Amino acid sequence: MKTRSAVLHTQPGRYEVTEVDLDGPREGELLVKMAAVGLCHTDDHDVPPGSAPPLRLPLAGGHEGAGVVVGVGPHTPGWAEGDHVVLSFVAVCGRCRMCSTGRQNLCDLGARLFTGARIEDPTSFRMSYRGRPVGQAYGLAALSEHTVVDARSAVKIDPDLPLDKAALVACGVPTGWGSVTKMSDAQSGDVVIVMGVGGIGINSVQAARAIGARAVIAVDPVEFKRETAKQLGATHTAETMAEATELARSMTNGQGADAAVVAVGVVTGDHIAEAVASIRKAGTVVLTGTGSMRQAGGIPINNTMFTVFQKRLQGALFGGCNPRWDVPNLLAQYVAGTLKLDELITRTYSLEQVAEGFDDMKAGRNIRGVVLFD
Numbered sequence: 001m002k003t004r005s006a007v008l009h010t011q012p013g014r015y016e017v018t019e020v021d022l023d024g025p026r027e028g029e030l031l032v033k034m035a036a037v038g039l040c041h042t043d044d045h046d047v048p049p050g051s052a053p054p055l056r057l058p059l060a061g062g063h064e065g066a067g068v069v070v071g072v073g074p075h076t077p078g079w080a081e082g083d084h085v086v087l088s089f090v091a092v093c094g095r096c097r098m099c100s101t102g103r104q105n106l107c108d109l110g111a112r113l114f115t116g117a118r119i120e121d122p123t124s125f126r127m128s129y130r131g132r133p134v135g136q137a138y139g140l141a142a143l144s145e146h147t148v149v150d151a152r153s154a155v156k157i158d159p160d161l162p163l164d165k166a167a168l169v170a171c172g173v174p175t176g177w178g179s180v181t182k183m184s185d186a187q188s189g190d191v192v193i194v195m196g197v198g199g200i201g202i203n204s205v206q207a208a209r210a211i212g213a214r215a216v217i218a219v220d221p222v223e224f225k226r227e228t229a230k231q232l233g234a235t236h237t238a239e240t241m242a243e244a245t246e247l248a249r250s251m252t253n254g255q256g257a258d259a260a261v262v263a264v265g266v267v268t269g270d271h272i273a274e275a276v277a278s279i280r281k282a283g284t285v286v287l288t289g290t291g292s293m294r295q296a297g298g299i300p301i302n303n304t305m306f307t308v309f310q311k312r313l314q315g316a317l318f319g320g321c322n323p324r325w326d327v328p329n330l331l332a333q334y335v336a337g338t339l340k341l342d343e344l345i346t347r348t349y350s351l352e353q354v355a356e357g358f359d360d361m362k363a364g365r366n367i368r369g370v371v372l373f374d
Contacts, residue, residue, distance in 0.1 A: 008059045027076060028076050036065065036163050044362065069083040086157055089138040102322060115135070166331060179319045181319075196219065205232055220237075241274040273299055285312070286314050
C-alpha cells in the first residue's frame, strides 16, 4: 500500500512528508493506523550529522505513538484487527537475560533497532521510496499514516483510552517517571532536582511529587516550562543549576539534593557536572537526556571528590521501565487521576506541520507537541 510518512532524506535536513510504499504485515507483524505521535527530542537527534549512529537514509521518523491495528500478519497469535496499541521503541523479546530479570528496557533486541530494518533480517525493509529502502526509526516510523511494526514493539491497551494521551506513555512519560521512581533511589521527604522540564523532565517532576518528595526543584531557562512545572508538582523553580543547587543546600544544612535528574534536550558534560555538584554525599544523578553519540571532552568532575563522597551517576533508558507492565500501569494511573497527561500537550499538529512542530520543540514553546492523524 501507499502511505504518507515524515521522512528525513538528508543529514542535516528536515523531516518532509513523503509518500512511500509500505509492505503488508508478515508473520509476527502488525499493520497500524496511527492516531497520535508525540514529538520527542530523540527524533531530532537524527537530524544533525554525528548526533546519532550512522543512519540509513531515507529514514521515516517517529517513535512516541499510539494507533489501531488494521492488519495482522499470518501466524501472529494474540492480536486482532481493532486492537489499540502503544508503540514501544524498545522491542521486548521476553526471553533474554535482561527481559528475564525484569529489565525489558534493555532487551537484547534493542541492538538491532538502529538498522531501520526488520529485527530478524537487517537487509529486509518494510518501507521504500522510488525503489530505495526507507529505514524505520527504531523499527517503528510512527510519524506515518500507516506503519508496519514487529508485534514485539507494540503494547496492547484498553480501547476506551484516548489515543492522543496514550501516545505519551510510549516514551516521554515513562522515561521521566521511571527516572525518579526506579532509578534515583529518591524517597518520601527527599529533595529532588529536575534539570530540564520539557516532555521528559516534566514527568520526573510528577513522579517526585508522587513519591512524596518534600521539595521538587524544576530547573529550566524557559519561564513557560517553569510555570507548567509548578502546576504539576514542583515546589520551587530555578533558571539555572547554580540557583537550584543553592536552594537544595539551603534546605539540607548545606548537604545538597538527594537526587537530580538530567533531562535536558541535548546533554553535555557540563550539564552532568552541574548535576553531580548539586547532590549530597551518597546522592544520585540520573542521566536521562542524551547528546551527540560522538560527544568529546568528557565530564569535568573531580573524580576524587566523586569517590570519597560516594556519589552515583546512573544512566537510564526509558526510565528503567518495563513496557509490558509500565505502559498499562501508567495509563491506569491516568484514569485514576494520579498522573496528568492532558496537561502535557501544549499544541497539536498535522503531519504536514511536523517540521514546524520540531522547531517549536527546540525553541522551548512546547511541553509536548503531538501530531494527530484523521
